[in-house]
Amino acid sequence: MFHTIRTAAGHWTKFGDVAGVVGPIGTVTHAATASVGGQLQVIAISGGKAFHTIRTPAGNWSLWGNVAQAANPTGPITSVSMAGTGSDAHIVIATDNGRHQYHAIRKSNGSWDTFVDLKDVLGTVTAKSLGATTVDGELQLTATTADNKALHTIRHTDRTWTTTPVIFQGVSGTLGAITITGTL
Known part of the structure; x- marks a missing residue:
């Protein structure tokens, strides 16, 4: 994994090797980032496991933490997304x-809350891709499914969830990756 910064002047810093700073975790297959309380938080998936690190505004990195040890183990991870709400990171x-x-x-x-199954929120689906963002202090999540739908x-x-299908009028083909963001 590599890290760079686009400065306020529109210039990019030199890419830095994240593993060289926080330690190796193997081949990264998926990654997600979020701005959380002014810090960059990163989740990287390697070998089906999630690892977490933080980069402070001063440029210091924490060592990789094993998410399963903090939030309980799950099956092999195939997709990840995250978003910051205030000073909390939603994974x-x-x-x-x-x-x-x-x-x-x-x-x-x-500290970590334990992983909660989203079956009651998303239904029984096979997710191909996940996207997450925060809008007005609320987590918004998108997912594409194996049956070519988007949620x-x-x-x-208040910790309740509302789920709706996304209707793609005039869009053809197979849905792939999905992402979401909020704007001002």
């Missing part, structure tokens, strides 16, 4: 070739 993963989806929160104090769900500040 959403798909496991077992997308057949199961889970959500966890890394809190500002460094959008919101985790409200």
Whole structure:
């Protein structure tokens, strides 16, 4: 994994080897990032396992942490996305070739909530891709499914979820990766 910064002046810094700073974890197959409380938080998937690191505004990195040790083990992870809400990081993963989806929160104090199965939120789906963002303090999640559908769900500040299918009018072909972002 490599890291770079686009400065306010529009210039890019030289790429840096993340493993050279935080330690090796093997071949990274998926990664997700989020701005959380002014810090860059990174989740990297290697060997079906999730690892987490933080880069502070001063440029210091934490060593990789094993997410399963903090938030409970799951099956082999095939997709990941994350978003920051205030000083908390929301992590959403798909496991077992997308057949199961889970959500966890890394809190500002460094503790983790355990992974919660999203079956009651998304239904029984096989997720091919996940996307996450925060809008008005609420987590918004998207997923493409093996049956060529897309879902959008919101985790409200009261911790309830609302899920709706995304209707693709005039779009043909097979759905692949999905992402989501909020704007001002």
